[in-house]
Amino acid sequence: MTIILDSNILIAALIKPGIVRAIVIGNPGEWLVPEAIFEEVWEHRDVWNRRGLPDANLHGILDILSEDFINIVSNHVYNGRASIARHLVTDPKDWPLVALALSVANEGIWTFNERHLAKSKDHGIRLLKTSDVAGRYPPEP
Amino acid sequence: MGDTQVILRVDQETLKELDRLISAHGFKTRNEWFRAKVREFIEESKKKAMLKKLSNLDVEGIGEDEIVAMVHDWRRKKKAAK
Numbered sequence: 001m002t003i004i005l006d007s008n009i010l011i012a013a014l015i016k017p018g019i020v021r022a023i024v025i026g027n028p029g030e031w032l033v034p035e036a037i038f039e040e041v042w043e044h045r046d047v048w049n050r051r052g053l054p055d056a057n058l059h060g061i062l063d064i065l066s067e068d069f070i071n072i073v074s075n076h077v078y079n080g081r082a083s084i085a086r087h088l089v090t091d092p093k094d095w096p097l098v099a100l101a102l103s104v105a106n107e108g109i110w111t112f113n114e115r116h117l118a119k120s121k122d123h124g125i126r127l128l129k130t131s132d133v134a135g136r137y138p139p140e141p
Numbered sequence: 142m143g144d145t146q147v148i149l150r151v152d153q154e155t156l157k158e159l160d161r162l163i164s165a166h167g168f169k170t171r172n173e174w175f176r177a178k179v180r181e182f183i184e185e186s187k188k189k190a191m192l193k194k195l196s197n198l199d200v201e202g203i204g205e206d207e208i209v210a211m212v213h214d215w216r217r218k219k220k221a222a223k
Contacts, residue, residue: 008212016200048211053197057197058198060194061195064191112208
């Protein structure tokens with residue numbers, strides 16, 4: 001089974017040293033990220049790349065991340081659930097997370113912000129806190 | 142991809158001990174143990190290398206709320222710019 005990463009979790013894995021990164025890197029292949037969310041994070045790299053790494057280095061890091069640790073799921077896999085997903089999110093940009101959760105087998109969406117996805121719970125989608133995920137996927141020692 | 146044969150040299154005493162431990166750890170053959178250890182070594186090496194690369198992006202002290210606000214802000218600005 002796999003867990004879907006919200007954009008805030010993906011950014012935490014990238015820039016925040018600590019448990020989120022340790023879990024994601026320590027358990028390769030367990031994570032799904034909708035293509036639209038991955039592209040959005042790349043598009044706004046100037047915001048989170050506070051250390052000012054050149055684009056070539058950032059691109060290299062994200063390439064390895066997507067090849068060996070997380071699975072980027074193509075839009076066409078979840079686009080068919082877009083209309084229902086759009087009704088289940090507070091922030092319109094979050095629809096790919098919910099659409100993906102409705103499209104493939106998964107254990108839930110890992111997020112720092114459960115409130116903005118709360119309506120998706122009515123459709124059987126589980127929202128996971130870091131403590132929930134850490135119980136199932138222990139961080140590397 | 143086809144398998145490639147790998148030949149290792151090791152002294153008799155070490156090999157005897159190795160065989161005992163391989164069996165004790167539930168591996169049926171040396172080959173099975175070797176494959177598992179190679180895979181494990183590659184995976185662990187990739188993890189270490191990735192963590193080292195990610196450390197170049199570290200923002201010390203950044204909180205979860207700050208990351209949530211970061212995403213919210215860029216979306217708000219993009220919407221306002223349209």
